[in-house]
Amino acid sequence: MGRTLFTGGRVFDGTGTAPEAADVLVEDGVIVGVGTELAIGDGDRVVDATGRIVLPGLIDTHVHLTLSDINLVNRVSNPFSLHFFQAVVNCRKTLETGITTVRDAAGADLGLKQALARGLIEGPRTLIAVNMISQTGGHNDGNLSCGVDLALFAQHPGVPSGIADGPDEMRRTVRTMLRAGADVIKVATTGGVLSPSDDPRHAHFRPDELAVLVAEANAAHVHVMAHAQGVEGIKNAVRAGVRSIEHGIFLDDEAIELMLAHGTWLVPTLIAPTSVIEAAQRGELHEPAVLDKALEVASVHRDAVAKAIEAGVDIALGTDTGIGPHGDNLRELPLLAECGLPAYEVWAAATSRAAELLGLSDRIGRVAPGLTADLVLLEGELTDLSDLRGRVTETWQAGRRVYNRREDGNRS
Template sequence: MTRTLFAGGLVFDGTGAEPSSADVLVEDGVIIEVGSGLDADDVVDCSGTTVLPGLIDSHVHVLFSGVNVLRMMQTPFSYPFYEALHNLQTTLDTGITNVRDASGADLGVAQALRDGLIAGPRLQISISMISQTGGHGDGWQPCGAVMPLLSTHPGRPSTIVDSVDEMRRVVRELIRAGADVIKVATSGGVLSPRDDPRHGHFRDAEIAVLVEEATAAGVFVMAHAQATDGIKVAIRNGIRSIEHGIYLDDEAIEMMLEAGTWLVPTLSAPRAVLIMADSGVPMPAAVISKARMVLESHDDSVRRAIEAGVKIAMGTDSGVGPHGNNLVELGLMAGLG
């Protein structure tokens, strides 16, 4: 057994206690004691630094490395899986030890991590986001071509659905494929070509059966929900977390408080789109326009949710922006309260 002592650092333990000077003893990769006067085979001097637990990023895309659609069209099918190796390591090096992949990673990526074949944070996978036709996950273009951000394959089924029965089948397919969490788009989005982030998607009956099937399998549901109506249909039917939450009104915030629903703001996401556009990444004018349009409402909604006491979890949408910049999100969140 290898024992390593991280000595003399200012320890922030995440419990709400004030940070204090202490030693952290690790044995075979597991923290076994925090205190003073501890002993170990190897000692790392942490004087002048802050020692804190690994952080959680609740919304990443480890198979995305930006959203340059022209580049993606010319990238071999298997290449993003190799990019994921780099993205996972970069995320871990940032201090993120747990992530929830919000579409992209499949069971093979998760199993490779579990088996120790690759390095990275602990990973929950949603595999692919459920969307209605013309919704946030539909890659149909005006020219008639379909250019999804992620191609289907035997471990990543098609997730465009338009009825209660189709919804039930696709949720079951995702669970069969190894999903730890189900993701659904209950509104339009910024990056999708043919929708509007202010418009709600799916009806109550469709979302109700989604949650019913996920619950039966012991799986939670996360909702890409930017529009007010899309947020409310998600909360009303028992979805556990709202991703983005750009157009929260007072009623939606009250519903979240009553239901105990989490908000994952991803404040970094629209900013990342604008940074890419400014750097010359080719991007449709509509996407750039939508990213600019949502910024003020997004910040206002998150600020009011924080003030009201809504439960907040950090999520970055990394993969839209660069992996490794995850902690920028904490600064943005702190700036809103």
Template structure:
């Protein structure tokens, strides 16, 4: 097979090591060498740019974009799958080569990407978020009718469950349907108008049942968790990642450190809600008020978690906001005190560890999959990243970016 050398630029290897001038050689879809003065049969000129492992977004919803109840009611059921195809392409074009879909995408969407029927990043899927009755994923409206963002269908069961026995069965159904991760809402949220992000949802026995069933199948559990009580309940029972983490307290941060859990901040999400409201989207006032109220606490929680040494992986909740804006999250992370290098690591090597694919991708080292992104400018600058993505590669083949 021919050897392709990415040369003339800087190499960021996906770790916390400082970027350095160098070359990356790819052969047969894998990285075979990283160093200086390397050669190949073909060359990709990276002058004025840096080569990085492909980026990860550990929290997206590709079957929706800026949802609201009126839009949900007026949207044909099958349109979500065509939207997913468009959203996956937008995501790939900004250098995101791996995503974890946190609810919405089913096995068919994932299979369409893996078979090459549609372009997109590699996917892990949660299928649906588990929610208690009246919780963040219960789409019952005060008129007495449900208006779900994710209508149940054969590949995506309802996520509303109560009690350990119901939980056990639903987790098994999700595993049967192809889930790569189990997602649970252990608190209320912002987009659900009739619950409070600070209130804990599900009791310990229910969360423990989810984790036990997932563990038996070799899977992890991710928790939508915003209030401290629900965060700690998730951590007590073995959840691997805390999504959002808006109201972390010192005890919760200590528990994350003790248990080696990750924080996926999604700083992008409440800002996306406010941007949509400012543009005139018909969102309930309760949703807008909650998005405004959490922003400062959210930023402070991420800052304190980072200072304490909590592991962080990049996630955006894109779908709540616009797909293709994923890389805005890195600049938001630096606003909490993370350095640009730490933000890049959260988006590459750390994210790969969270998703259990670090032996396959997420860093530039011999044997790793050649999912690469070439970005104009310096890795010490994470502003305006989406517009600086020159080219995106999966298995060494260019699939996206400005020049695709």
């Protein structure tokens, strides 16, 4: 692959400090130097970053690559295989927004992950949960009272059912997800907004069920992420030992103290309720109960996240993209800032902190020698969080340019 020198720009290293003037030298997909006096050799490729900031490839720790909208009509009328082809487009849009690594929180199977890893399609490096584990009648149970199953994540050989009740079924279901290739186990410990027949405030699964889930995940050396919105479900998940709370809408002081004591992360996904409301405004949402819940939780959600940030809970970027349009992921960043996270810490949440949550700090998330050369070139200042997608000019993944606004902008 040879060597590439990014010169003339400022570097944000991902740790939360202000950008500084520096060059970045990449060789064979790895960062080998960061500084102001890097030597250039004959045949080296030079990228002029003047006027731009070089930052680590961004990381979104909560997406759904195979989910393209929440339109009820589409869910019952689209051919089964269509969502695979839509995922190819979604993966490309993700790269174009500067995101080079994601954690898919349900829906993507091992085939999509391997297609990305083998270069058959272009998209972010992907960790997969396969499917979300839910109790009967819970957030991932798509069976409606009319007898129709409208699960958001269609079951097929690569995505087995996530419904489990009782410790024995929980153990079997976790092992089934691991067999299907899960890099992380996702569990719903409360109801949710998009599931019309449950309540986000209600706790799902009992402590003995969650204890088995975490024990099986620990045995396989994988983390657990918990969809948890109501406060009792959040506390149950934290006490059980999950790695991260996703959403955290109704966090209270006791839950925050528990998260601090256990070192539990928060992935806020502040844009998710807004995305549901916007879908309804576009005429794409046909379930009044879902809209009512989104309207109810939007302001509560931001207040809870602000309290968690003020208390010092670890924050990582996650967007729930798929609920909202792919390519709009960076709309989450100004929402984090509005909740009190300083601008450079917002960028750290999208880079080094997200890498830490995923257990990938030794590979990605910072601009530092020895790490994979995932890089983004951004116009403007990091303290300005407006129009972020429009300011990404280039995305590099493992030392290869995968998006160039000048050449690819018309495809966005």
